[in-house]
Amino acid sequence: MKQLTDEILNKYIDNELTTHELDEFKKLIASDGEALRLLKAHKLADHILHKMEVAAAPTNFTDKVMDKIFSTVPQRLRKSYFVPVVIGFLFTAIIGVTAYALSAIPADQKDSSNSMSIITDAKNIVAEKVGTFSSFFNNDTILIVGSFLTFILLLSAYFMINSHKNFKHDLDKFSH
Amino acid sequence: MKNLSDIEIIESVKRGNQSDYSLLINRYKDKAFSLLKRMLKDPMDAEEVLQDAFLKAYNSLQSFRQDAKFSTWFYKIVYNSALTTLASKKRQIEKEMSSIEDHFDLGEYDNEIYSTTENAEQYVLKMVDKLPTRHALVLILFYIDGMSINEVSQVLDLSLVNVKVLLHRSRKELRDLLLKHNYQEAMV
Numbered sequence: 001m002k003q004l005t006d007e008i009l010n011k012y013i014d015n016e017l018t019t020h021e022l023d024e025f026k027k028l029i030a031s032d033g034e035a036l037r038l039l040k041a042h043k044l045a046d047h048i049l050h051k052m053e054v055a056a057a058p059t060n061f062t063d064k065v066m067d068k069i070f071s072t073v074p075q076r077l078r079k080s081y082f083v084p085v086v087i088g089f090l091f092t093a094i095i096g097v098t099a100y101a102l103s104a105i106p107a108d109q110k111d112s113s114n115s116m117s118i119i120t121d122a123k124n125i126v127a128e129k130v131g132t133f134s135s136f137f138n139n140d141t142i143l144i145v146g147s148f149l150t151f152i153l154l155l156s157a158y159f160m161i162n163s164h165k166n167f168k169h170d171l172d173k174f175s176h
Numbered sequence: 177m178k179n180l181s182d183i184e185i186i187e188s189v190k191r192g193n194q195s196d197y198s199l200l201i202n203r204y205k206d207k208a209f210s211l212l213k214r215m216l217k218d219p220m221d222a223e224e225v226l227q228d229a230f231l232k233a234y235n236s237l238q239s240f241r242q243d244a245k246f247s248t249w250f251y252k253i254v255y256n257s258a259l260t261t262l263a264s265k266k267r268q269i270e271k272e273m274s275s276i277e278d279h280f281d282l283g284e285y286d287n288e289i290y291s292t293t294e295n296a297e298q299y300v301l302k303m304v305d306k307l308p309t310r311h312a313l314v315l316i317l318f319y320i321d322g323m324s325i326n327e328v329s330q331v332l333d334l335s336l337v338n339v340k341v342l343l344h345r346s347r348k349e350l351r352d353l354l355l356k357h358n359y360q361e362a363m364v
Contacts, residue, residue, distance in 0.1 A: 010340075010344045013347070040360035040361075041354040042351045044354055044359060045347050045351045048296060048297050048301065050319055051297060052304065053210075054209075054320055055209055056209070058219070061205055061209075061227075062202055062205065065227050065231065068227065068231055069231065
């Protein structure tokens, strides 16, 4: 090693010199005053940079971020539960109707090994019950009363959901 | 609780203990704030971007792969958020985030800073403030955050060679200024 280059100085500072390079480096420093001067300044710069101060984040910074996180989480949870609840409801309804149809088949027919005939019977029973149900609503008086009650029910549901939303909003503000 | 590793805290947050995320915030807020203050030159902007970065990180925790360090992943979010802010404000972005090949000369600040500082430490730390943004960011990530060259390159999206060039060039500039004022003579 004849001359101390920036590359060698940086390798020395970063502990990247091989044993052989380190020996040569030490020899050069011991014999060359200018090289020693460069090394001292380089080490000083590195030493001071290690003492660079960290600027403190504003007070209450953590609380501010956590408040934002807590205020957004309930909405996300509501969204994530909506679809599974609807799917669960539909699934339960389908299972319920199927179970009812199967239970309505006379016992002697259930013993039959022909599964296709069981399915056909079940379909017939469901169609029969739906027919009874729809003929019930063909009555004008029942239709008017039913519509009125449905309207009242929807209106009540709207006000109830709104009131629940406001209550949740007030609760969130209070707790955070 | 405070001795938990980053990964342990993240696992806890994923299990539903949202308040544990505050441990990560407390661990990184000051260092990340230092970085942002340097980039954005405005404490208000720095705070806003840092809040945004912590929220982004929280919302993306599920996608965080544990083969990377949380700090590297988080600083990448911080850095990119700051770049977005700079770009939206179009504030000196071309000047501040210029190519690493661009020349810079700390000498023009020498008289002013040398006359207002009392020792080598004050002098160097004030000079760091005058470094081009990307040089200063490399120094902060390397020295304050204790990142390896490899991690710095991941955060800043630079090659290993370019990070080394930035680091070595900054050290050299500061060393030459220390030599100019013979500060090294005070070293034992």
